[in-house]
Amino acid sequence: MKYIGLTIGIALQIGAFLLFCKGFFPTKVLLTPAEVELYKTDPPEGYVEPDQQFNKVVLMVVDAMRADFLFSNNSYMTFAQSLLNDGYGLGFTAFSNPPTVTLPRLKGITTGSTPNFIDAVLNIAEGDTSSTLGDQDSWIKQMYTNKWKINMFGDDTWLKLFPDYFAKTDGTASFYVADFTIVDNNVTRHLDYELSDEGKANWDCLILHYLGLDHIGHKGGPGSTNMPGKQREMDAVIERIFNEVTMNDPNSLFIIMGDHGMNDVGNHGGSSTAETSAALMLVSQKFKKAGLKNVGSAPITWNSDYDYFTKVDQIDLVPTLTEMLGFDVPINNLGTFMSQLLDLYSDDDKKNILIKNALQLKVLLDKSHGFVSDFTDMNVSELLEFVKSAKKELSRSSSAYNDVEILAGLGSYAFITLISLVWFGIYFKDQFSTAFLDVVFFVTYGANFIASSMVEEEHHLWWFFTTVFAAYVIFTKLRSGDYNWAAIVAFMLALRVLKAWNNSGQKHNMKANMKITTYLSDLPAEYGPNVYALLLFITFLPMIMQISSGPDDRYYLNYLQFVISALSFVVATIKMLSFVTATYDVNTETALPTWTQDFLLMCKIQTQLDDYNQILNRLYSLFQKLWILAILVQLVEPYFVRNVLQVRAHSPSYLANVQAISVFFLLSQTHYLNVPLFAVMYVIMTTFSAIAPSDCVHTNVFNVFTLLMQNLTFFQFGGTNALSSVDLTNSFNGLSEYNMIASGLLTYTCNWAGPLFWTLAHINMIFAKVETDKVEKVKWKILFDRLLFNFVFYSVSGLLLLGCCYHLRFHLFIWTVFSPKILYFLSWLLCNAVFDFALSALIVACM
Numbered sequence: 001m002k003y004i005g006l007t008i009g010i011a012l013q014i015g016a017f018l019l020f021c022k023g024f025f026p027t028k029v030l031l032t033p034a035e036v037e038l039y040k041t042d043p044p045e046g047y048v049e050p051d052q053q054f055n056k057v058v059l060m061v062v063d064a065m066r067a068d069f070l071f072s073n074n075s076y077m078t079f080a081q082s083l084l085n086d087g088y089g090l091g092f093t094a095f096s097n098p099p100t101v102t103l104p105r106l107k108g109i110t111t112g113s114t115p116n117f118i119d120a121v122l123n124i125a126e127g128d129t130s131s132t133l134g135d136q137d138s139w140i141k142q143m144y145t146n147k148w149k150i151n152m153f154g155d156d157t158w159l160k161l162f163p164d165y166f167a168k169t170d171g172t173a174s175f176y177v178a179d180f181t182i183v184d185n186n187v188t189r190h191l192d193y194e195l196s197d198e199g200k201a202n203w204d205c206l207i208l209h210y211l212g213l214d215h216i217g218h219k220g221g222p223g224s225t226n227m228p229g230k231q232r233e234m235d236a237v238i239e240r241i242f243n244e245v246t247m248n249d250p251n252s253l254f255i256i257m258g259d260h261g262m263n264d265v266g267n268h269g270g271s272s273t274a275e276t277s278a279a280l281m282l283v284s285q286k287f288k289k290a291g292l293k294n295v296g297s298a299p300i301t302w303n304s305d306y307d308y309f310t311k312v313d314q315i316d317l318v319p320t321l322t323e324m325l326g327f328d329v330p331i332n333n334l335g336t337f338m339s340q341l342l343d344l345y346s347d348d349d350k351k352n353i354l355i356k357n358a359l360q361l362k363v364l365l366d367k368s369h370g371f372v373s374d375f376t377d378m379n380v381s382e383l384l385e386f387v388k389s390a391k392k393e394l395s396r397s398s399s400a401y402n403d404v405e406i407l408a409g410l411g412s413y414a415f416i417t418l419i420s421l422v423w424f425g426i427y428f429k430d431q432f433s434t435a436f437l438d439v440v441f442f443v444t445y446g447a448n449f450i451a452s453s454m455v456e457e458e459h460h461l462w463w464f465f466t467t468v469f470a471a472y473v474i475f476t477k478l479r480s481g482d483y484n485w486a487a488i489v490a491f492m493l494a495l496r497v498l499k500a501w502n503n504s505g506q507k508h509n510m511k512a513n514m515k516i517t518t519y520l521s522d523l524p525a526e527y528g529p530n531v532y533a534l535l536l537f538i539t540f541l542p543m544i545m546q547i548s549s550g551p552d553d554r555y556y557l558n559y560l561q562f563v564i565s566a567l568s569f570v571v572a573t574i575k576m577l578s579f580v581t582a583t584y585d586v587n588t589e590t591a592l593p594t595w596t597q598d599f600l601l602m603c604k605i606q607t608q609l610d611d612y613n614q615i616l617n618r619l620y621s622l623f624q625k626l627w628i629l630a631i632l633v634q635l636v637e638p639y640f641v642r643n644v645l646q647v648r649a650h651s652p653s654y655l656a657n658v659q660a661i662s663v664f665f666l667l668s669q670t671h672y673l674n675v676p677l678f679a680v681m682y683v684i685m686t687t688f689s690a691i692a693p694s695d696c697v698h699t700n701v702f703n704v705f706t707l708l709m710q711n712l713t714f715f716q717f718g719g720t721n722a723l724s725s726v727d728l729t730n731s732f733n734g735l736s737e738y739n740m741i742a743s744g745l746l747t748y749t750c751n752w753a754g755p756l757f758w759t760l761a762h763i764n765m766i767f768a769k770v771e772t773d774k775v776e777k778v779k780w781k782i783l784f785d786r787l788l789f790n791f792v793f794y795s796v797s798g799l800l801l802l803g804c805c806y807h808l809r810f811h812l813f814i815w816t817v818f819s820p821k822i823l824y825f826l827s828w829l830l831c832n833a834v835f836d837f838a839l840s841a842l843i844v845a846c847m
Contacts, residue, residue, distance in 0.1 A: 002784060003780075003784065003841075006784070006787055006788065006791060006837075007837075009416060009419070009420065009791060010791060010829075010832070010833050010837065011833075012412070012416055013413070013416050013791070013794065013795060013798070013829065014826075014829050014830070014833060015412075016409050016412035016413040016416060017409065017413060017798060017802070017825075017826060017829060018409075018826075019405055019408055019409035019412065020405070020406055020409025020410055020413065020802050021409070021822060021826065022402070022405050022409070023401060023402035023403065023404065023405025023406035023407075023408075023409060024401060024402075024406055024805065024806075024809070024819075024822065025819070030113075030136065030332050031331050031332055031363065031364065031367060033331070035363075035367055036331050036363055039363045039366040039367050039372055040359075040363055041359055041362055041363070041366075041372060041373075041375045043355055043356075043359060044355065044375070044377050047352055047355055048348070048349075048352055049326075049352070049356075050323060050326075050345060050349045050352045050353045050356065051326070051345075051349065052324070052325060052326030053251075053253075053286065053324040053325070053326075053344060054251050054252060054253040054284070054286075054324055054325055055204065055251050055252075055325070056200075056204055056205075056245070056249055056251060056252040056253070057204070057205045057206070057252070057253050057254075057255065057321075057325070058205075058206045058208070058241055058245055058252070058253070058254045058255065059205070059206070059207045059208070059255045059257075060208045060210070060237070060238065060241065060254070060255065060256045060257070061154070061155070061207070061208070061209040061210065061257055061258070061259055062210045062213055062234050062256070062257070062258055062279075063102065063155065063209065063210060063211045063213060063214035063258065063259055064213055064214035064217050064258060064259070064260060064261065064262045064268060065213060065234075065257070065258025065261075065278065065279045066222065066258060066261035066262055066274060066277055066278065066279065066306065067093040067094075067258075067261065067277045067278060067279045067306045067308045068277075068302055068306055068308065069213070069222075069227075069231060069258070069279060070091070070256070070258075070279035070281060070308075071084075071091055071093075071279065071298055071299060071300050071308035071309060072299055072300055072301070072302040072303075072308065073299040073300065073301055073302055074302045075231060075299060076228045076231040076232050076235065077231050077232070077234060077235040077238070078235060079235050079236075079238060079239040079242075080235055080238050080256065080281065081298035081299055082298075083238075083242065083281075083283055084281070084294055084297065084298040084309075085297050085298055086288070087287060087288035087291070087292070087293075088242070088246070088283050088284065088285065088287060088288050089281050089282065089283045089287070089294075090281065090282045090283075090287055090292055090294060090309075090340060090341070091279075091280070091281050091294050091298065091308065091309035091310070092279075092280040092281070092282075092309055092310050092311070092312045092338070092340075093277050093278075093279070093280070093306060093307065093308045093309060093310070093311045093312075094257065094258075094277075094278045094279070094280035094311075094312055094313070094314040094316075094317070095276055095277070095278075095311065095312070095313050095314060096108070096258075096259065096260040096261065096275070096276045096277075096278045096314045097114050097276070097313075097314070097315070098269075098270060098271040098275070098276060098815065098816055099269050099270070099723055099815075100260035100261065100268045100269055100270065100271070100275040100276055100724070101260065101268065101269050101723070102155065102157050102259055102260070103157050103160075103161070105259040105260050105314070106157055106158065106161055106259060107161065108314060108315050108318075109257075109259070109314055109315065109317055109318065110138040110139060110140050110161070110162075110318070110330075111136055111137065111138045111318065111330050111332055111333065112315045112318030112319060112329070112330050112332065112333025112334055112335040113315070113330075113332045113333065113334055114315070114334060114395055136330075136332065137330040137331045137332060138162075138318075138330050139318060139321055139322050139325070139327060139330060140162050140165050141162075141165065141330075142322060142325075142327040142328060142330070143165075143204070143205055143325075143327070144165045146327065148204040148205055149167040149202060149203045149204050149205070150165060150166050150167060150203065150204070150205040150206075150207065151166065151167055151168040151169070151190075151194060151202075151203040151205070151206050151207070152166045152168075152169045152170075152171075152207040152209070153169070153170045153186070153187045153190045153194075153207070153208055153209070154170075154171070154172060154183075154186075154187045154207070154208055154209030154210060154211065155171070155172060155209035155211055156171030156172060157209075158171070158207065158209060159171045166207075167202075167203065168202075168203070170186060170187075170190060172186050172187070172211060179212075179215060179613065180212045180215050180216050180219075180226055180230065180613065181212065181611075181613075183210075183211040183212055183215065184210050184211065184212040184230075184233065187208050187209070187210055188237060191237070191240065191241075194206060195240070195241065195244040195245065200245070208237075210234060210237075212230050212233075213227070213230045213231070213234065214262070216230055216266075217262045217266035217267070217268075218266050218267065218728045218729055219266070219582065219729050220266065220582045221262075221264065221265050221266035222262055222264065222266060224266070224582065225582070225583075225584065225585040238256060241254060242254060242283060246283055246284065246285060247285070250284075250285040250286060252284065253282065253283075253284050253321075253324065254282070254283035254284065255280075255281070255282055255283075255317075255321075256279070256280075256281040256283065257278065257279060257280045257281065257314075257317075258278035258279045258280075259278060260275060260276070260278050261274050261275045261276060261277045261278050261306070262274060262275060263275050263724050265718070265725075267724045267725060267726065267727070267728075268724050269722065269723030269724040269726065270722040270723055270724035270725075270816070270820075271722075271816040272724065273304075273305060273306055274306060275724055277306035278314060279308075280312070280314065280317065282341075286344060287344075290343055290344050291343070292340065292341070292343055292344070294309050294310075295309055295310055296309065310340055312338055313335060313336075313391075315333070315334055315335035316335040316336055316337070316338050317335065317338075318330060318333050318335045319333055319335050319336060319337050319357050319360070320335075320337050320338045320341060323337060323353050323356060323357070324341070324344075328360075329356060329357060329360040331360065331363065332364070333360060333361075334361070334364070334391050334394050334395055335391065336357060336361075336384075336387040336388060336391050337353055337354060337357045337387070339384060342380075347380075350380055351379070351380050351383065354380060354383035354384060354387065355383065357383075357387050358375075358378075358383055358386050358387050358390070359375070361387055361390040361391065361394065362375060362390065364390075364394050365390055365393065365394065368393075368394070401809060406806060409802070410799075410802050410803065410806060413795075413798060413799050413802055414799055416795055417795040417796055417798075417799045420788075420791055420792045420795040420796075421439065421792060421795070421796070423788065423792075424438075424439070424788060424789075424792045427788060431700065434700050435700075438700065438704070438789065438792070438793075439792070439796065441465070441704075442792065442793050442796040442797055443796060443800070445461060445465070445797055446796055446797035446798075446799070446800030446801060447800060448461055449797075449800055449801045449804040449805075449818075449821070450804045450807075450808075452811070452813045452817045452818065455721055455817050455818060455821050456505060456720075456721065456722075456817055457505040458505075458715065458720075458721055459504040459505055459712070459715035459716070459720075460505070462708060462711045462712040462715060463499060463712060465708055466495065466708045466709070466712050467495075469704060469705065469708055470491070470492070470495065473688075473691060473692060473701065473705075474488055474491075474492075474691060477691045483691065484690055484691070487687045487690035487691055488687070488691055490683055490687045491683075491684060491687035491688060491690075491691060494680050494681075494683040494684045494687065495684060497516075497680050498677065498680050498681070498684065498712070498713065498716050499716060500515065500516055501515065501516045501517060501674070501676075501677055501680070501716055502515050502516075502517055502674070502716050502717060502718040503515040504715040504716060504718065504719065504720055505715075505720060517673040517674070517718075520532065520535075520673055521583055521673060523583070524591070525584050525589050525591040525592050526591050526593070527593070528583060528584070529576070529579070529580055529592060529593055529595075529596040530593060532576065532579045532580075532672075533576060535675070535676040535679075536572050536575060536576060536675065536676075538676065538679050539667075539675055539676050539678050539679040540568050540571075540572060541679075542679060542682040542686075543564075543568070543660040543663055543664065543678075543682075544564065544565075544568060544660075563626060563629065563630045564630070564660070564661070564664075566626055567623065567626055567627060567630060567661070567664045568664065570619055570622060570623040570626065571623060571664055571667050571668050573603070573619060574616060574619050574620065574623065574668060575667070575672045575675050576599065577599075577600075577603060577612065577615065577616060577619075578616065578672040579672045579673075580592070580596060580599075580600065581600075581612045582672070586600055586612075600612075603615050607619075616733075617732075617733070617734060617735075617736070620668065620733035620734035621734040623664075623668055623734070624668075624733075624734045627661070627664060627665050627668075630661050630664075631658070631661050631662065631665075634654075634657050634658055634661055635658065635842070635843070635846050636846070637654065637657075638654055638846055638847055639846065654846075654847060655763055655764045655767055655768075655843070655847070656764055658760065658764075658843055659760040659761065659763075659764045662756075662760050663678060663757060663760070665749070666678070666749065666753040666756055666757055667753075668730075668733065669730045669733065669746060669749040669750040669753055670717075670730070670750060670753045671717075671718070671727060671729055671730070671750070674717050674718065674753075677713070677716070677717065677754070678757065681709075681713065681754070681757055681758075681761070684709070685761045685764075685765060688705060688765070689765050689768060689769075692705070692765070692769075693769075694769060699766065699782055699785040699786065700785070700789070702762060702765060702766045702786075703762075703785065703786045703789040703790075704789075706758050706759075706761070706762040706786070707789075707790070707793060709754075709758045709761075710754070710755035710758045710759070710831075711755070713754025713755060713757070713758065714752065714754050714755050716754070717753065717754045719751060721817070721820055721821045721824050722820055723820050723823075726747070726751060727747075727750050727751050728747060729750070730746060730747075730749075730750040731743045731746050731747040731750065732746065733746055748827070748830075752827070752831055752835075755831055755835075756831075756835055759831075759835050759836050759839065759840060760843075762786065762840075763783075763840060763843060763844065766782055767779070767782070767847075770782075775847060776847075779844050779847060780844065783840055783841065783844050786836070786840075787836065787837055787840075790832050790836055790837075791832075794828065794829055794832055797825075798825060798829070801821065801822065801825055802822075804818070805818045805819070805821075805822060
């Protein structure tokens, strides 16, 4: 009955949290055409619609093209830079409003509005259609209304946003990050026809969205050995379009841009300068004729502020583009005309352009104020100041909360928290002081949510809690007189290595000299593979040694050692291949050890493939089939022993084998630089078992330790509370195409590999303290103790998080700091429900 109550409690907990989220992440408040008419102001006397400048547009979006990839001296896009210096191109560093992911950024550059935060979640749902812009005003819709033919090739997010507006399409899945080549070849292969005379006659706007550069960033970061080749490939596409479209048609406009940038580890979604600094370049014959000039010449020396040429807001492209094409500015646009392009027009037209932009923004201002204000005649400089101030005010008030749903969710969560605390106190009434200290710990942790810096740097909290708890356990062990100095020292050293492996947090995560992974990735080719191979051997050794054939070889399935050997060989091959190909340019590097070159050749011969990404995918697919077979057989092994072989003794090797086999899967889903951390965690687990209390009565010690290690390892694997740290590099292992459920599970596993390890370790550690003949009697109580502990932790800390977010809903960092934390906490709730509860219960039930 108590398990039914706990199941209901966790379900209600998640439901209340989702209700709060529904009110906290509302859809944007948008103007309707009727409201435009209601708040519209007539233009002043003498206003004339500005002349159309262009009647043909090519938009080339290079996903995640940071400003320095195009403009700096580290760029390999030399032809694009020559256009800037020859006067054909104008360069800009375009600020991309967070969240810096594709779907909200495409909304911004087509409607001119700032994104909803929840768009970052919808961006992941490849099949989602709720984010369509079919009914919203945008320059895409205006083109369609004005009978323009639009052809789109590339990222299928465009098809999700504009399902009916394109005359010709070929969409590619944006989340299949393992592919650097096919996604871009599927775009470029259309150019032969689309740039021919016949092809150009069949479109007015050509949209090309290239994904390969973004995928390379996710896999290997901006410094990946694949990045120079991809930049040269994009540069060649730019040269081709310029020669075949721009130079043949003076009324054509060529736009090259990134939808967002990327941080130093290749991810995006957050608000760092690297993620919000996207490249933007406009190219036309008219710019050269009009004498428009860039501020400086290309290339510009690389700088960490990503300050190249003129800085603009990315949404400023919307009013600029629509006015140059002779369309109306989209009614919900918050952008302003880019003043650098005013010199294309006469003095009268300059004023008319700004009047048109100002009147469109004024409708939004008047709607927010509730009345139609006066619009006085202004000169060009006054109009520029008006549109600038209007954009600033409107950007602060572009969405609204649903207070009813927020308060209903908050109240429900508070009620569940109260019940959990009462239940916790009654259940642990014989250990009330311990339970009280647990709640103090929960409240202390949750109280830190009131400060944005503590959310950004949460890893410090878990390191502090872990060191205090470790000191308490060690001190208690020393007082008992029964201690092992070797275990204590090894435990402390392993914790310190774990802390140093990856820097974490959102403020200092990019300081390369502060994390071990940087030294690994910077190892020279002469001995780097040797060092990594040694680390792999050390990592796999504990798991291979942990696998045991049980207390009686006569009844145990003898194939297990063979399967484990096969699993370890395949995973080691995958990680070694990932390290070598991502760290070194294997096609040109001659300093690699001979055995490494032979290893690469063997991979090609055995798989009969030449592309290393395809080889890795083939190996992942093989591994997953072997792993599913191994884990299923291991889970049913106790049933087979008891019911077929009629052996009643509990097998002490069962839990150790389940953990070892499961860890192989976690290893396969972990970034290759983090793989050695599993050896570190095995040391921590083994040594803590040696210094922890020696009987299962002290379940609270193991519950607290597991919670601490789950959270500490999440951050020390490189995780943060920012969307930009979500690792997509292993999201498609073994998949041949996008599958939302499978890739979602793989994505979750690769980001929560550390916490999942400790879910398995908890069961293994605590049952090792139980005498074999007592396992059946106490196993469900031990599991329930931890599940109730977790339920209260997530209730108390979750309530404080929701309360802080509601209190700070108008805070400057509500969308960049607190809102991502809500989504991460929801993921932790799912970890508790699906893995800590359901997976642990399954494993215990099979014992």
